[in-house]
Amino acid sequence: MISIHHQPQPTDLGDVRVANRALVLRHVRQHAPCSRADIAAHTGLNKATVSSLVTELIERRLLRETGLTENRVGRPATMLVLDGEPYAALGLQIGVDELVVVAVDLGGSRLLTWRRAFAAPSASPGETIRALATLARRAIGRVTGQGRTVLGLTVGVPGLVDPAGAVPLATALGWQDVTLAAELRAALRDPGFTVGVDTDANLAVLAEHRHGAYAGTADLVHLTGGAAVGAGVVTGGRLLRGARGFAGEFGHVTLDPAGPACACGGRGCLSALIGLPAVVRRLLPDSEQDGPVTDFLPELDRIQALARQDDPGVRTGLAEVGRHLGHGVSLLANLLNPEAVVVGGHLAALGSWVLPAARAELAARTLAPQAGGCRLDASTLGSTATALGGATAALATVEAGRLPTR
Amino acid sequence: MISIHHQPQPTDLGDVRVANRALVLRHVRQHAPCSRADIAAHTGLNKATVSSLVTELIERRLLRETGLTENRVGRPATMLVLDGEPYAALGLQIGVDELVVVAVDLGGSRLLTWRRAFAAPSASPGETIRALATLARRAIGRVTGQGRTVLGLTVGVPGLVDPAGAVPLATALGWQDVTLAAELRAALRDPGFTVGVDTDANLAVLAEHRHGAYAGTADLVHLTGGAAVGAGVVTGGRLLRGARGFAGEFGHVTLDPAGPACACGGRGCLSALIGLPAVVRRLLPDSEQDGPVTDFLPELDRIQALARQDDPGVRTGLAEVGRHLGHGVSLLANLLNPEAVVVGGHLAALGSWVLPAARAELAARTLAPQAGGCRLDASTLGSTATALGGATAALATVEAGRLPTR
Numbered sequence: 001m002i003s004i005h006h007q008p009q010p011t012d013l014g015d016v017r018v019a020n021r022a023l024v025l026r027h028v029r030q031h032a033p034c035s036r037a038d039i040a041a042h043t044g045l046n047k048a049t050v051s052s053l054v055t056e057l058i059e060r061r062l063l064r065e066t067g068l069t070e071n072r073v074g075r076p077a078t079m080l081v082l083d084g085e086p087y088a089a090l091g092l093q094i095g096v097d098e099l100v101v102v103a104v105d106l107g108g109s110r111l112l113t114w115r116r117a118f119a120a121p122s123a124s125p126g127e128t129i130r131a132l133a134t135l136a137r138r139a140i141g142r143v144t145g146q147g148r149t150v151l152g153l154t155v156g157v158p159g160l161v162d163p164a165g166a167v168p169l170a171t172a173l174g175w176q177d178v179t180l181a182a183e184l185r186a187a188l189r190d191p192g193f194t195v196g197v198d199t200d201a202n203l204a205v206l207a208e209h210r211h212g213a214y215a216g217t218a219d220l221v222h223l224t225g226g227a228a229v230g231a232g233v234v235t236g237g238r239l240l241r242g243a244r245g246f247a248g249e250f251g252h253v254t255l256d257p258a259g260p261a262c263a264c265g266g267r268g269c270l271s272a273l274i275g276l277p278a279v280v281r282r283l284l285p286d287s288e289q290d291g292p293v294t295d296f297l298p299e300l301d302r303i304q305a306l307a308r309q310d311d312p313g314v315r316t317g318l319a320e321v322g323r324h325l326g327h328g329v330s331l332l333a334n335l336l337n338p339e340a341v342v343v344g345g346h347l348a349a350l351g352s353w354v355l356p357a358a359r360a361e362l363a364a365r366t367l368a369p370q371a372g373g374c375r376l377d378a379s380t381l382g383s384t385a386t387a388l389g390g391a392t393a394a395l396a397t398v399e400a401g402r403l404p405t406r
Numbered sequence: 407m408i409s410i411h412h413q414p415q416p417t418d419l420g421d422v423r424v425a426n427r428a429l430v431l432r433h434v435r436q437h438a439p440c441s442r443a444d445i446a447a448h449t450g451l452n453k454a455t456v457s458s459l460v461t462e463l464i465e466r467r468l469l470r471e472t473g474l475t476e477n478r479v480g481r482p483a484t485m486l487v488l489d490g491e492p493y494a495a496l497g498l499q500i501g502v503d504e505l506v507v508v509a510v511d512l513g514g515s516r517l518l519t520w521r522r523a524f525a526a527p528s529a530s531p532g533e534t535i536r537a538l539a540t541l542a543r544r545a546i547g548r549v550t551g552q553g554r555t556v557l558g559l560t561v562g563v564p565g566l567v568d569p570a571g572a573v574p575l576a577t578a579l580g581w582q583d584v585t586l587a588a589e590l591r592a593a594l595r596d597p598g599f600t601v602g603v604d605t606d607a608n609l610a611v612l613a614e615h616r617h618g619a620y621a622g623t624a625d626l627v628h629l630t631g632g633a634a635v636g637a638g639v640v641t642g643g644r645l646l647r648g649a650r651g652f653a654g655e656f657g658h659v660t661l662d663p664a665g666p667a668c669a670c671g672g673r674g675c676l677s678a679l680i681g682l683p684a685v686v687r688r689l690l691p692d693s694e695q696d697g698p699v700t701d702f703l704p705e706l707d708r709i710q711a712l713a714r715q716d717d718p719g720v721r722t723g724l725a726e727v728g729r730h731l732g733h734g735v736s737l738l739a740n741l742l743n744p745e746a747v748v749v750g751g752h753l754a755a756l757g758s759w760v761l762p763a764a765r766a767e768l769a770a771r772t773l774a775p776q777a778g779g780c781r782l783d784a785s786t787l788g789s790t791a792t793a794l795g796g797a798t799a800a801l802a803t804v805e806a807g808r809l810p811t812r
Contacts, residue, residue: 160774168775219649231741235646235653242641242743243625246774249740257663264773334655335637335741337648367670368566368652369574 017053020045022401024053025062028080029107029399033066035077054080060403061086062106082107087404088143090153091390092132093200094120094173095345095383096227096276097296099131101139102387106395108211111143113384119294121227125178133187140191151404152193152394155184156200156386158228163245165197171252171263172228172271192405196393200224201248202239203389204379205232208342210392213380219338222379223250223329224386225345229271235336251275255327273324276346279303283317300346307353318353325354326361326376333366333374340375344385351378423459426451428807430459431468434486435513435805439472441483460486466809467492468512488513493810494549496559497796498538499606500526500579501751501789502633502682503702505537507545508793512801514616517549519790525700527633531584539593546597557810558599558800561590562606562792564634569651571603577658577669578634578677598811602799606630607654608645609795610785611638614748616798619786625744628785629656629735630792631751635677641742657681661733679730682752685709689723706752713759724759731760732767732782739772739780746781750791757784 023043028034031042040050057063064083069076084106093100099118103111116135120128132155140150157180159170165181185195205222214220222232231250233240240247251271252264259268260278272278280287280299283306287293306314329341347354355376363371379385398404429449434440437448446456463469470489475482490512499506505524509517522541526534538561546556563586565576571587591601611628620626628638637656639646646653657677658670665674666684678684686693686705689712693699712720735747753760761782769777785791804810 169773171773233741235641235648236644238642240641240646240742242778243745244743244774244779246778247641247741247743249743249773252740252773253737331659331737332741334658335639335653335738336646337650337653337655339649367575367577367655367658368650372648372652373650 018401020049020401021053021057021403022399024050024057025082025399025401028063028082032081033079035079037077039080056403058083062398062403086148087151087398088146088148089151089391089394090136090139090143091203091387091392091394092136092153092155093203093384093387093390094128094132094155094157095386096121096158096172097294099128099135100384100387101135102384102391103139103143104388104391104395105148106398108392108395110388111146111148112139113387114139115384117295120173122292122294125173125175125180126183128173129178129180129183129187133184136184136188140188149404150191150193151398152196152396153188153191154194154196154198154203154390154393155180156198156203156390158200158224158226158230160246160249161197161199165195167197170228172226172275174263194394194397196390198390198393199230199232199248200226200386201230201232201250202241203232203387203393204344204381204385205234205389206239206392207381207385207389208232208379209234211381211388212342212385213377214340214342214375217339219336221332221336221338221341222385223325223341223343223347225276225343225347225349225383227271227275227277229275229328229347231332233332233336233338235338250328250332253328253331255324270324270328274321274328274347276300279317279321279346279350282321283314296346300349303350307350315353318350319357321350322354322357323361326358327365329358329362329374329376330365330371333362333368333371337368337372338374340377342377342379344379344381345383348378349383424807426455426807427459427463427809428805430456430463431488431805431807434469434488438487439485441485443483445486462809464489468804468809492554493557493804494552494554495557495797495800496542496545496549497609497793497798497800498542498559498561499609499790499793499796500534500538500561500563502527502564502578503700505534505541506790506793507541508790508797509545509549510794510797510801511554512804514798514801516794517552517554518545519793520545521790523701526579528698528700531579531581531586532589534579535584535586535589535593539590542590542594546594555810556597556599557804558602558802559594559597560600560602560604560609560796560799561586562604562609562796564606564630564632564636566652566655567603567605571601573603576634578632578681580669600800600803602796604796604799605636605638605654606632606792607636607638607656608647609638609793609799610750610787610791611640611748611795612645612798613787613791613795614638614785615640617787617794618748618791619783620746620748620781623745625742627738627742627744627747628791629731629747629749629753631682631749631753631755631789633677633681633683635681635734635753637738639738639742639744641744656734656738659734659737661730676730676734680727680734680753682706685723685727685752685756688727689720702752706755709756713756721759724756725763727756728760728763729767732764733771735764735768735780735782736771736777739768739774739777743774743778744780746783748783748785750785750787751789754784755789 256268262272662674668675668678
């Protein structure tokens with residue numbers, strides 16, 4: 001019933017053209033193939049404006065004509081689709097035991113997905129940044145070799161990220177006050193495109209909102225798996241960032257004050273109960289016989305295999321992980337009332353065994369009937385949602401109507 | 407860095423006029439006295455449009471000319487202010503031991519604030535609705551007797567409210583599935599204005615956002631005091647409602663699994679630790695000698711008096727309340743990163759003794775440096791913030807540019 005509006009801002013004509021260009025691009029992205037007349041009818045822009053913008057966007061190869069025409073009353077229309085063939089955007093992801101890079105074209109189609117084994121928690125920030133830069137350079141080389149221009153690159157970090165792209169704290173990596181964006185930009189020798197940093201959860205929810213099973217859902221949360229559990233929150237169709245960009249820190253909510261110790265110094269935090277290292281430690285007590293685990297994929301495979309064999313200890317342990325997950329999600333459901341909470345990483349990989357218990361706990365602990373309608377599901381985007389979201393985020397300036405620099 | 411935009415909607419000319427009317431009203435509300443030329447310059451509307459809208463708004467007595475002119479280059483200008491003299495909006499509040507009604511004019515100035523002792527938790531929903539209707543009728547009689555037209559009325563409830571104005575659950579009142587808006591509308595014999603229902607926390611944060619010490623803050627939370635603790639959340643300048651309008655349920659987050667039993671069936675919920683009945687029970691063990699407390703104001707006075715006398719038991723108890731409050735607020739600070747959390751009701755009344763411990767706990771438990779910048783303060787709006795917010799909400803249709811029905 002209430003709405004609190006932003007103060008409207010006066011605009012100049014350049015801004016208006018940028019905004020209209022964004023309208024046209026968005027319409028084509030969502031409704032392609034479509035004609036100039038369709039765009040005019042749906043955006044409210046007049047036909048001359050649409051025609052001028054489309055000409056410019058075709059000339060810059062952001063749109064192209066398909067040559068298709070559609071049967072309709074009146075003249076046949078030339079249909080438009082996104083082109084973006086000459087452009088690419090990159091996303092990087094710092095996982096618990098790997099680095100990932102994804103490149104997409106303007107339409108969001110993947111051009112490449114590369115993984116490189118790398119145990120960031122046991123490396124120094126400098127080593128991690130060098131490894132990121134190496135991986136990024138290879139991906140940049142590949143897409144530029146294909147004749148594409150890179151529009152931007154965004155890195156996802158499991159921790160706090162400030163608006164300048166620095167990381168004040170990432171307990172899962174052991175980082176404190178790392179000026180990641182600046183150092184990565186320097187390592188890439190100030191490339192002619194934006195190098196951004198965001199939390200892995202923000203980028204993952206952006207990927208969900210664009211490409212996931214709940215794409216377009218106005219009230220949506222992505223909970224990351226991995227070493228730290230973070231929340232990316234979309235509310236009312238917009239990413240919730242908070243006053244200083246630190247929103248979404250959810251991994252250290254205390255669920256069990258008598259629970260296991262956490263890297264943050266607390267006890268029984270959500271991450272200490274359901275983070276990947278915690279799950280491996282709890283379900284595979286022999287896993288640390290030869291020192292700390294740095295490569296989690298084989299351990300995750302073992303847990304899945306044991307669960308498929310109905311190993312009672314593993315099944316019981318996974319149900320317990322599910323109850324903790326459901327408890328955590330109930331806090332989000334009570335406070336944010338999202339339409340869906342989507343879990344990623346190992347929580348998605350173990351979803352078949354974890355989610356039933358989690359859903360029961362969610363329903364029991366949420367005050368609104370039927371958990372306020374909140375669905376709880378595994379992400380369909382696999383374990384590279386953050387990198388995909390990073391590439392998606394890197395398209396933002398073009399999608400906002402700014403033309404790429406030539 | 408990311409922004410996720412709403413799909414732009416096509417508009418018709420009637421909608422455009424409504425939207426422009428809202429722009430003009432908002433500009434005058436925020437910048438009065440101002441001239442037609444000021445409005446045109448700041449809203450980007452052309453002068454003829456502004457002139458036509460202002461004429462209509464003066465004719466409907468939503469604006470008036472002050473007759474003042476301002477010295478400036480060129481012709482002296484006639485200055486405009488909000489009129490709204492012939493209009494009133496009402497807000498009602500169901501507190502733990504009283505009902506409150508507030509009426510405001512279009513500019514948000516209070517016309518009346520009336521309280522009536524009423525122990526809703528020990529009354530039936532039907533009795534409470536009859537008492538609300540009686541109080542509302544008296545207030546309506548007063549403002550219509552002054553020649554004003556009532557634009558709308560909104561009731562704040564400590565519980566869940568669905569979009570139809572029904573209350574699926576309000577544990578603090580013992581309510582379940584109460585069709586409040588419909589029943590109140592019937593009790594008022596279908597008045598010619600909107601009868602709305604919202605959560606007390608949503609209305610309180612609306613009042614804070616308009617009239618409080620943090621007015622205009624884009625990322626703001628109000629935590630209600632009283633029997634139940636609820637959160638009203640403004641994020642990115644907009645009220646966070648969630649998918650089904652159930653957002654802000656924060657009173658039953660478990661802070662201490664070994665803590666006292668809660669009306670919701672759980673243990674150690676935030677409400678069971680820092681709600682008004684819990685605080686009275688904890689600090690004044692003799693208060694329930696003659697049966698359950700139904701009138702909390704004298705008990706609150708006693709606690710304040712003992713705290714002022716440095717009573718060690720009461721001081722220790724209030725610091726403990728503060729630590730639980732700070733723990734709860736740290737969850738909000740980590741997840742939402744608001745600029746400020748403002749507490750109302752008894753938490754504000756006891757703020758001098760509760761807030762220092764709460765702020766220390768908040769800083770210790772929030773991962774971002776300096777609690778992510780989150781301030782924690784007592785509301786300056788007194789104990790009628792919800793009713794004031796209800797009246798403010800009832801102005802929404804006019805503020806959105808719809809003309810009042812004559």
